[in-house]
Amino acid sequence: MDLNTYLMFWVCVFGLCFGSFYNVVILRSLSGESIIFPPSKCPKCGNRLKPWHNIPVLSYIFLKGKCYFCKEKISIQYPIIELLTMVLFGLSFWKYGISYSTLFVIFWLSCLLIMTATDVKEKLVDCNIAIAMAISGVVYAGLAGGWHGVLHSVLGICAGALIMELIARAGFVFAKTRAMGEADTYVAGALGAMFGIFNIVKVLLISLFASMCFIIPVFLYNKYKADDKPTCIMSIIFTTMVITFYSGLQNYWTLALLAVTGLLLAYFVLKGIDSTEKRNYLPYVPALAAAAIYYIFFIF
Numbered sequence: 001m002d003l004n005t006y007l008m009f010w011v012c013v014f015g016l017c018f019g020s021f022y023n024v025v026i027l028r029s030l031s032g033e034s035i036i037f038p039p040s041k042c043p044k045c046g047n048r049l050k051p052w053h054n055i056p057v058l059s060y061i062f063l064k065g066k067c068y069f070c071k072e073k074i075s076i077q078y079p080i081i082e083l084l085t086m087v088l089f090g091l092s093f094w095k096y097g098i099s100y101s102t103l104f105v106i107f108w109l110s111c112l113l114i115m116t117a118t119d120v121k122e123k124l125v126d127c128n129i130a131i132a133m134a135i136s137g138v139v140y141a142g143l144a145g146g147w148h149g150v151l152h153s154v155l156g157i158c159a160g161a162l163i164m165e166l167i168a169r170a171g172f173v174f175a176k177t178r179a180m181g182e183a184d185t186y187v188a189g190a191l192g193a194m195f196g197i198f199n200i201v202k203v204l205l206i207s208l209f210a211s212m213c214f215i216i217p218v219f220l221y222n223k224y225k226a227d228d229k230p231t232c233i234m235s236i237i238f239t240t241m242v243i244t245f246y247s248g249l250q251n252y253w254t255l256a257l258l259a260v261t262g263l264l265l266a267y268f269v270l271k272g273i274d275s276t277e278k279r280n281y282l283p284y285v286p287a288l289a290a291a292a293i294y295y296i297f298f299i300f
């Protein structure tokens, strides 16, 4: 076995173990418990897990997805997060090899995975994770490109956060509420730090596309079931805007129309900044994470 295959094996094993840890982080960042204490226990019967119940993926298969003590079903989230972490670790090593880039990329992907999971589960995101990503993004840019890199990275934070905040506040125009949560602004800023001012716009465009493909349909279906018509209408308008925007990139007349709409929108957005507190967001962190992953592995 050559060195790279050997290392890849261990990177994947580490990925599984870290994935197991991320499950705990996801669970406890939602409940506000400490990450280190108390030791893992079954949420139903409260029995402390034995060490061999904590082996990533394998324990889930051997226990047939049920708690050893009370036979309560274990969430499929556990093996999924573990496998996803393994794949992301493996891909990072495959693309960047033995370098400090691999460590940074693994850190960013881990943060995105945790925030995506909490956003999907509870629409809650720990913004401190995004801040840690932003700081590491600036450090990485400094290591790779000196002060010039740091400048691009810091400008990237401003651009990412500003663009996302504008999109979120466009919601005030249609439904007197933000279209997306505050966390999306933090995450977009963090991506700006990672990719820099020139790339962040492209990453955000990809995220719009990603949101149209898989988030908006699911979100709309849930809102439709919950009989939440205003949110449905707002999301449809949002989707229409995105489609118009994409076709606008091909045609100057549509682009001009978009510019006018944009100015009108900006006026309403600035007018409606302190509107009502009704919160019904599109979970957008998954789209940002998908765009970042695509960008890291296929373009960056």
Ligand SMILES: [Zn+2]
Residues within 6 Å of the ligand: 042, 043, 044, 045, 046, 047, 067, 068, 069, 070, 071, 072
């Ligand atoms: Zn149990």
